[in-house]
Amino acid sequence: MSGTDKTKAGHDLAGPVVILVEPQLGENIGMAARAMGNFALTRMRIVNPRDGWPNEKARIAASGANYIIDDARAFGTLDESISDLNWVAATTARQRDLRKPVLTPEQAIAEMRTRIGRGERCGVLFGRERNGLETGEVAHADVLIMIPVNSRFASLNLAQAVLLTGYEWMRGDAGRSLGRVTTYEKPLEEGLYMGRDRPATKEELIGLFEHLERELEEKGFFNPAHRKTVVSQNLRTLLTRMNATEQEVRTLRGIVATLAQGKGRARRGGE
Amino acid sequence: MSGTDKTKAGHDLAGPVVILVEPQLGENIGMAARAMGNFALTRMRIVNPRDGWPNEKARIAASGANYIIDDARAFGTLDESISDLNWVAATTARQRDLRKPVLTPEQAIAEMRTRIGRGERCGVLFGRERNGLETGEVAHADVLIMIPVNSRFASLNLAQAVLLTGYEWMRGDAGRSLGRVTTYEKPLEEGLYMGRDRPATKEELIGLFEHLERELEEKGFFNPAHRKTVVSQNLRTLLTRMNATEQEVRTLRGIVATLAQGKGRARRGGE
Numbered sequence: 342m343s344g345t346d347k348t349k350a351g352h353d354l355a356g357p358v359v360i361l362v363e364p365q366l367g368e369n370i371g372m373a374a375r376a377m378g379n380f381a382l383t384r385m386r387i388v389n390p391r392d393g394w395p396n397e398k399a400r401i402a403a404s405g406a407n408y409i410i411d412d413a414r415a416f417g418t419l420d421e422s423i424s425d426l427n428w429v430a431a432t433t434a435r436q437r438d439l440r441k442p443v444l445t446p447e448q449a450i451a452e453m454r455t456r457i458g459r460g461e462r463c464g465v466l467f468g469r470e471r472n473g474l475e476t477g478e479v480a481h482a483d484v485l486i487m488i489p490v491n492s493r494f495a496s497l498n499l500a501q502a503v504l505l506t507g508y509e510w511m512r513g514d515a516g517r518s519l520g521r522v523t524t525y526e527k528p529l530e531e532g533l534y535m536g537r538d539r540p541a542t543k544e545e546l547i548g549l550f551e552h553l554e555r556e557l558e559e560k561g562f563f564n565p566a567h568r569k570t571v572v573s574q575n576l577r578t579l580l581t582r583m584n585a586t587e588q589e590v591r592t593l594r595g596i597v598a599t600l601a602q603g604k605g606r607a608r609r610g611g612e
Numbered sequence: 613m614s615g616t617d618k619t620k621a622g623h624d625l626a627g628p629v630v631i632l633v634e635p636q637l638g639e640n641i642g643m644a645a646r647a648m649g650n651f652a653l654t655r656m657r658i659v660n661p662r663d664g665w666p667n668e669k670a671r672i673a674a675s676g677a678n679y680i681i682d683d684a685r686a687f688g689t690l691d692e693s694i695s696d697l698n699w700v701a702a703t704t705a706r707q708r709d710l711r712k713p714v715l716t717p718e719q720a721i722a723e724m725r726t727r728i729g730r731g732e733r734c735g736v737l738f739g740r741e742r743n744g745l746e747t748g749e750v751a752h753a754d755v756l757i758m759i760p761v762n763s764r765f766a767s768l769n770l771a772q773a774v775l776l777t778g779y780e781w782m783r784g785d786a787g788r789s790l791g792r793v794t795t796y797e798k799p800l801e802e803g804l805y806m807g808r809d810r811p812a813t814k815e816e817l818i819g820l821f822e823h824l825e826r827e828l829e830e831k832g833f834f835n836p837a838h839r840k841t842v843v844s845q846n847l848r849t850l851l852t853r854m855n856a857t858e859q860e861v862r863t864l865r866g867i868v869a870t871l872a873q874g875k876g877r878a879r880r881g882g883e
Binding site: 375376378379380381404405406440445446447488489490491493494495496497501504505508511512553556557560561562572575576579582583584585589592593595596597599600601602 | 646647649650651652675676677716717718759760761762764765766767768772775776779782783824827828831832833843846847850853854855856857860863864866867868870871872873
């Protein structure tokens with residue numbers, strides 16, 4: 342806790358990306374930016390904002406934190422917004438019937454700190470002001486974050502959820518600086534990865550999923566068609582939970598290609 | 613963290629008193645009440661509110677948390693408002709030249725928990741929206757609380773400061789009062805599966821693996837043959853890491869069967 346390099350620049354870069362999914366009001370985007378600014382988070386992404394992007398109301402509401410709004414990137418789909426990330430947490434206000442770990446903000450931030458320390462890119466998804474995230478959207482996340490609130494009065498708004506996440510980031514970081522992140526404790530799961538591979542990006546994982554889905558579709562796996570949504574979500578959850586490396590995703594694509602292409606040697610890589 | 617009273621009432625009563633010193637806008641008092649409600653704090657005191665008391669705007673802004681406003685007590689002076697308390701912390705945004713301990717919210721809440729546990733009454737002072745607490749007011753406090761914020765963007769508002777304090781109270785309390793929070797203690801890899809499915813047995817997992825291996829063998833995936841050992845091991849590792857349920861293993865066997873059997877409807881279950 343002492344004698345560490347407290348340079349600011351490094352700290353700014355280290356934080357998780359904040360991803361707002363279909364936010365409705367520009368004011369709320371601006372308030373979320375302020376909450377980020379309070380705790381030195383800087384990277385905001387916005388998926389399909391209702392009122393378009395850029396949004397002058399968001400800039401005004403962000404006040405001193407409009408540097409965050411100015412740097413924010415807008416995406417048409419959730420998939421695109423997380424494609425370069427390695428690990429994604431989804432904030433949720435309610436229990437869901439998904440087989441995903443549910444973490445406190447503290448636990449999720451600790452995990453992100455470990456991952457960021459070894460060079461991974463992490464993000465946190467925040468849902469719409471009214472309805473939060475849809476189940477299909479949550480399926481892409483590695484874990485859920487549930488903020489422990491009073492079950493009788495659980496109405497956190499978007500900016501508050503961002504604020505508490507940012508607070509955890511800075512709280513856990515108190516007294517440390519980014520210069521030392523690399524020296525953080527070795528992750529427990531490190532031994533799980535085969536060899537020295539890097540974790541797959543979401544883009545690679547989504548590529549695998551879409552490849553598999555295409556082949557299954559062609560072979561009639563999703564008949565009757567109404568099965569498809571649920572089965573697809575479950576598959577995404579399952580594949581996400583594997584925590585695969587880039588090499589493993591390629592192997593799995595090779596397996597899908599081999600199985601789907603009938604007898605004989607199949608193309609092995611997924612590329 | 614175990615063997616403690618999990619009744620809700622006890623929790624409600626145990627929290628520190630929130631004392632707003634000369635708040636200016638009723639809306640902000642209401643928002644502070646909501647922030648308290650989010651984290652099961654219930655006792656608000658108000659010192660000399662600018663617009664008098666009761667304040668209808670505060671009630672309206674409190675929305676679902678107006679039970680807190682209705683129970684709030686107004687005092688003419690700070691001294692009166694804290695007279696029955698044993699230990700008081702004052703929130704402050706800046707360093708002061710006072711010989712008082714400066715604690716993080718986490719440390720202050722930990723101290724309060726200890727004191728409340730032995731029957732003391734604790735409170736947290738929050739200053740005016742514009743100027744915070746005066747030095748003379750802070751003198752009454754046993755300690756200062758400084759919320760660790762980004763020094764370049766430190767503009768927390770009143771309700772946010774109350775929110776973070778309440779969050780610390782409930783966060784530190786996790787596992788006592790909220791049944792579901794205790795389950796968060798599970799390690800990440802183990803996860804917290806929300807479905808009702810039971811985890812797959814190793815027998816089922818090996819069945820899946822052998823099924824997959826058989827199909828891959830037939831299609832020449834393991835050529836050249838010396839690849840087989842390493843690839844098989846890697847696949848086992850990967851499938852194990854999925855931490856699949858019995859239902860998911862059956863789905864995966866259905867997928868392998870579908871992909872392997874060519875066009876048309878394939879048998880879906882693995883049985």
